[in-house]
Amino acid sequence: MTALVDWLVLASAPGLGGVRISRILEHVTPAALRAMSAEELTGIGMTPRQVSHFRQPPMAKIDRCLRWDSQPGQTILTLDSSHYPALLKEIASPPPLLFVRGEPHWLLQPQLAIVGSRSASIDGREAAYEFAAALVAAEYVVTSGLALGVDGQAHYGALKNGGATVAVLGSGLDRIYPAKHRELASLITQQGALVSEFWPDEVPRPQNFPRRNRVISGLSVGVLVIEAAQKSGSLITARYALEQGREVFALPGPIHYPGSRGCHALIKNGAKLVETPVDIFEEVGALTSCVKNSHSDESLAQPENEKLPFPALLANVGSEATPVDVVAERSGQPVQEVMMQLLELELLGMVTAVPGGYIRARRG
Template identity: 75%
Template sequence: MSSLYDWLVVASAPQLGGYRIGRLLERTTPACLLQMSDHDRRGLGLSERQCQHLKHPPLRRIERCLEWHRRPNQQIITLGSPLYPPLLKAIPSPPPILFVRGEPRWLHEPQLAIVGSRAASIDGLEAASEFAAAMVAAEYVVTSGLALGIDSRAHFGALKNGGATVAVLGSGLDKVYPAKHRELAETIVEQGALVSEFWPDEAPRPQHFPRRNRVISGLSVGVLVVEAEIKSGSLITARYALEQGRDVFAIPGSIYSAMSRGCHALIKNGAKLVETPVDIFEDVGVLTECAKSSRSILSAPQPENEKLPFPALLANVGNEATPVDVVAERSGLPVHEVMMQLLELELHGVVAAVPGGYVRTRRG
């Protein structure tokens, strides 16, 4: 079984994106990949530079990432985890790891994305807010990209009406962009989730945002474009949605407005013209049911005969707080290896970090 450490090493390899990692995972696992010889790795198509990375990973950066994962309300979800959103997992190039702040269960609820122009009109902002309110009333999570304009109004519309919202970032979660939305981001953590495929300390870069857009559409059962120019990130999101088999919806506008031209182009090419939220709800039933069916994954009990990882280490953690150095002494393992194994056991819900060390949970 691959540990979180194994996933981070593989995910941090140079020029090894989500698509290639997905293809590798069809033939091996991160744990096996780290144990292979260079000859076998090259046989899987890895370059010499990538082989060297797997032998000598950036340990300090990975340790910082593991520490980030241990903080309250933060976690890293790997492609091999049952917590990974099933709709996102089904796209052609799913991120191998997701960084999440907030409640991961919202990623398993049916989501509808609202995207649009940063320089939106008053009517566009009002439409984003009204559609978001209707979506949360219909028990959908509203997903967007935390950008200025339509995105932020969609998030606000969901929050104001007591619903949940997911914001997908084009930066690491410790580098919220735009900076003026940091307060909004913290509110979303309390009433939804922040999500990124970029490591927490990564700054926003232009090339990150198309990748962010494919995650927005990949998480969602449908994408609503409120306002967009012909050349805009919103149309990139819509294109990804179509490639991923998601429904695309567009609100029409004035023929004299540049902000309407993107929506009109989408409608000409097959997107559904919508005037009310009902126009959306009647088209997204099948994927909505698929998303709902994944809820059981989060609450389903583990089979009694499931084999848990690292049984020797687990035997040294009791019902009272056991310090990490004591676990290391009892198990005869180096502290850094003990930490990695404890993190994996924590992901399985069989141990929990408490003041003074670790304790077993009932599942352990």
């Protein structure tokens, strides 16, 4: 508890951003900062206001966070926590604290982000849902920003197909935004996690959302953009992903539709054009392995997240019956080979034969 207090004091210091905090932590621990004299704090570049903060922290605010952390299903992860996501820790300004509602272990699993327009077309919303279903079938956690449109459909696509999803908020977790997604947020806590770097009572502010976007990309091995205007938050997420060394994918659309322009601009600038989920899996293998290896502790392993055989094939079997020849065409494999793989998956209880083809079997 004492260590968490030290981190809360550091994170609440006025005028200390993520980059500055990262530099400070290269030389001194949060506990050591609290023990420093005013002269020592001034000597490492703290302003008079910051010195006053460390000498007299806002304990009422900090106590509220400690009470929040003590509630069932709520956790505050510090940058030195074993549950802090390894990929996020590598970005230029990792949040010193992550407030989590739900299961923190989902943050340790390989994640793929799906982001896009709040006012997406029917096709765009369907694509978000279908790609999310395919990603969870291949044992990825789907990460997005809880916004209306593409984000919401991505979350639903993961949840309704038996997978897990992470929603990163631009507000505190006690101030769910948008309000229309409060029920969705509740579902996510049962089958994933809500995450924010903002303190629980923080209201949504415009300047919070670019910070939210860097966390979405920072958590993920890749980012798929589905419908985006030329100036949009989704393109900010894509830019952060490139800066962080993540893969960026874009779904093309009709050339005269405004929502296609952002995706087409990304493709022109080097993002991978995506037509099927297999296009994504071909690119993210190395970083996915890095995530899995960084959290190999058996106590964190979840049976439902063990690597499944034939992920490219599984990605093309969803909740609706898919004929064998369609699965073969989508996965780029001979029909005979696909039939053998489907038989093995059926014996393992991962797919089910139904009239018209195969469907993905729900796990757990």
